[in-house]
Amino acid sequence: MKTVVLFLISSFLLTSCTVENQSSNKIDPLPSWNQTSTKLSIINYVEDITNTESENFIAIEDRIATFDNDGTLWAEKSLPFQIYFIFDRIKEMAKNDESLKTTEPYMYAINGDIKSLMKFGMEGVLQMAVKAQSGNTGDEFDDMVKEWIKTAKHPETGKLFTEMKYQPMMELIKYLEANEFKVFIVSGGTRDFMRSFLSEIYGIPEYRIIGSRLKVVYNEETRKIDRLPELEFNNDKEAKPAAIYSAIGKIPVIVAGNSDGDFQMMQYAEASGKPFLNILVNHTDAKREYNYNSNPKQETHVECLKTALKNKWTVVDMKKDWKVVYPFEMK
Amino acid sequence: MKTVVLFLISSFLLTSCTVENQSSNKIDPLPSWNQTSTKLSIINYVEDITNTESENFIAIEDRIATFDNDGTLWAEKSLPFQIYFIFDRIKEMAKNDESLKTTEPYMYAINGDIKSLMKFGMEGVLQMAVKAQSGNTGDEFDDMVKEWIKTAKHPETGKLFTEMKYQPMMELIKYLEANEFKVFIVSGGTRDFMRSFLSEIYGIPEYRIIGSRLKVVYNEETRKIDRLPELEFNNDKEAKPAAIYSAIGKIPVIVAGNSDGDFQMMQYAEASGKPFLNILVNHTDAKREYNYNSNPKQETHVECLKTALKNKWTVVDMKKDWKVVYPFEMK
Secondary structure, three states, X not given: OHHHHHHHHHHXXXXXXXXXXXXXXXXXXXXXXXXXXXXXXXXXXXXXXXXXXXXXXXXXXXXXXXXXXXXXXXXXXXXXXXXXXXXXXXHHHHOOOHHHHHOOOXXXXXXXXXXXXXXXXXXXXXXXXXXXXXXXXXXXXXXXXXXXXXXXXXXXXXXXXXXXXXXXXXXXXXXXXXXXXXXXXXEEEEHHHXXXXXXXXXXXXXXXXXXXEEEEEEEOOOOEXXXXXXXXXXXXXXXXXXXXXXHOOOOOOEEEEOOHHHHHHHHHHHOOOOXXXXXXXXOEOOOOOOEHHHOHHHOOOHHHHHHHHHOOOEXXXXXXXXXXXXXXXXX | OHHHHHHHHHHHHHHHHHHHHHHHHOOOOOOOEOOOHHHHHXXXXXXXXXXXXXXXXXXXXXXXXEEOOEXXXXXXXXXXXXXXXXXXXXXXXXXXXXXXXXXXXXXXXXXXXXXXXXXXXXXXXXXXXXXXXXXXXXXXXXXXXXXXXXXXEOOOOOOEHHHHEOHHHHHHHHHHHHOOOEEEEEEEEEHHHHHOOHHHHHOOOHHHEEEEEEEEEEEOOOOEEEEEEEEEEOOOOOHHHHHHHHHOOOOOOEEEEOOXXXXXXXXXHHOOOOOOEEEEEEOXXXXXXXXXXXXXXXXXXXXXXHHHHHOOOEEEEHHHHEOOOOHHHOO
């Protein structure tokens, strides 16, 4: 007990001291983060591995960071935001295809019967995702998403979905890029949906956005990309390290996520033998965002959180660690 | 006839004039290129689309260039260099697996009987490529390639394969990157073979190297990538624009290639509606490299060359346009 108290006190002193000193010398790179040990562990890691004198120094070409998207870079409740897009697309498609109104599971999306829809589980969601996003060209799909995201609002906050990105995580991306990291998004969301607008709002180029994907082919007649009704890759759990190997060719040294879907990529980084930083965003703030821990049985972060605590990964306590959640809260 | 002569004279004057003027003001970005209209067309394009005053100005985020590898960035005769690696791997594997010595088509690779091997066509090559590159982890494969490339020499020139990159193309990559292009390799060679060493010798990060690929999975027990004996994607011809859409999410504005395998990605760029530059490397130099035009029936660049000439794409005449071919020719 004594040891724990001493440790906490010394951690606190160390935290205040280091962060204070730093702010007197240079601009705080993470102004929306409170001065807690979480912020300290991130800054310490980055300062250590970019220090050529340190035994932990990591060369620029190996500074690869992979970030989950839903629940890590923007909110994901009550449903991941792409689901709202899929529902809206199915409703739109039903205008030209009446049969959708009487066909499962599409009919439930059309009449907003989420409960019936849930009976189809992930299978049903994927089936709908494929239907809603195929049968068009790359350009057509891109236009659809861009048009939708311009005005689509969150049903609970009334904010544009794009306003619900996490300010502290935007600062973290900027901070890492300033330290010559290449930040990639590695998400379960579909790649081409994300690329249509996240590149602009996060400042990450399209080619560094990796996700689930439909099969696409090049049409030599039209010289366009045709999007086929076939799920080629579902980028979740153990698929994520495989996607990272395929798209990046290196093991990330920083991984950020918020659920068991990100667990494998964190384990992949941990096993690399390099100094690594795994960041688990723990949703603890029922007031400003959501508290996933109030009903853990319905959530999918329990395993990852358990290991994160055990292995001393960096766990972000949203309520305690973040001064603001969304950019619109800033003065 | 007169018009042609006048055009040639004025082109010549324009060429000398512009390139001379330029060299008096700044360092020549392409010193291994002769002062011909080919060099001029490349420099003119880059200066035009990076000029904010020009109606052809292209924003930095859209400056995407895709380069084929074999025959475009390094030589590919008598056989694409990766084939030598595959042969050497099969020979190595035969030490532990005697059956390969009596099994088609592997036995022909082992005893160097290319003629018999050729009867199996592309199918046979792919079958051997899969065999030679699977059944290991990502790290193990990477180590194998790195070890091999250190000493592997070209059977005709006696040079290391890595010494047979094209000096003028290396300068072109540097020039484009200096003008804030992102250069990607989009090759029929396998992605993971190329990534093992080309990143270092070309200065292009691994994640910008796209190629054919075997299926890979993440092994949760070992926390490593397992490479399976299955060809997942053969990155040639019409597959290339699909690979570009998937990996980059944008249509390139510069495409460089040397064969009909690059034709579709050139057509893709041409159809984009943006100012584009298609560069076809025409192998015309039997003395310093190879002359593909002496026996066009055995070659695969004829269709692409025909269209390139017709559509006024930029055709590189190796013999006339390049001062040196390989870096080792430089004084």
